[in-house]
Amino acid sequence: MTFLILRIMKIKKSDFFDRVYTLVAKIPKGKVTTYGALAEACGIKMAARTVGWAMNSAKNSNLPCHRVVNRNGALTGRMHFGSPELMEELLRFEGVEFDNNGNVDMKKHFWEPNKNKIKSKNKRKK
DNA sequence: CGGCTGACAACTT
DNA sequence: AAAGTTGCCAGCC
Numbered sequence A: 001m002t003f004l005i006l007r008i009m010k011i012k013k014s015d016f017f018d019r020v021y022t023l024v025a026k027i028p029k030g031k032v033t034t035y036g037a038l039a040e041a042c043g044i045k046m047a048a049r050t051v052g053w054a055m056n057s058a059k060n061s062n063l064p065c066h067r068v069v070n071r072n073g074a075l076t077g078r079m080h081f082g083s084p085e086l087m088e089e090l091l092r093f094e095g096v097e098f099d100n101n102g103n104v105d106m107k108k109h110f111w112e113p114n115k116n117k118i119k120s121k122n123k124r125k126k
Numbered sequence B: 001c002g003g004c005t006g007a008c009a010a011c012t013t
Numbered sequence C: 001a002a003a004g005t006t007g008c009c010a011g012c013c
Helices: A002-008 A013-026 A035-041 A045-058 A086-093 A113-118
Strands: none
Touching: A013 A035, A013 A045, A035 A045
16 A cells, blocks of 8 residues: 555655665764664655665765664674674764664664655655 | 565564 | 565666
8 A cells, every 4th residue: 555655656766765875864873773764764664675775785885874774673784894893883883782682772772764854855745 | 678686574374 | 473475676697
């Protein structure tokens, strides 16, 4: 249902990546968000996987992709930072806390992307 | 041009 | 509750 509405909103394919990049760039220091949250903010909740792919393409950029973790708070993409420890180090340096499992404390540091900003262009068009 | 893959997540059995 | 299946978009073979 939801995804159908999105298609009607005539979202350009490449637009999805742009949205992801925009949102990631807005993640405050010391905060983290999830692939699913970003996907949802971009309008397609099920495309969480694509968000990860977007990150992979953006890993060479200046985007704070280390602030994006999976729903469990696990740093699933750490191996893509050159060093598996780099991602955690960056987050710790920014003040993000980890639990005993090495996962981010989502309750304290989860940041919800503001999708309204991005959708402003499309207004309330269904 | 068709099919497979990938830093995920939700649904189903 | 745990494991398997499906859906998404873009890039690559």
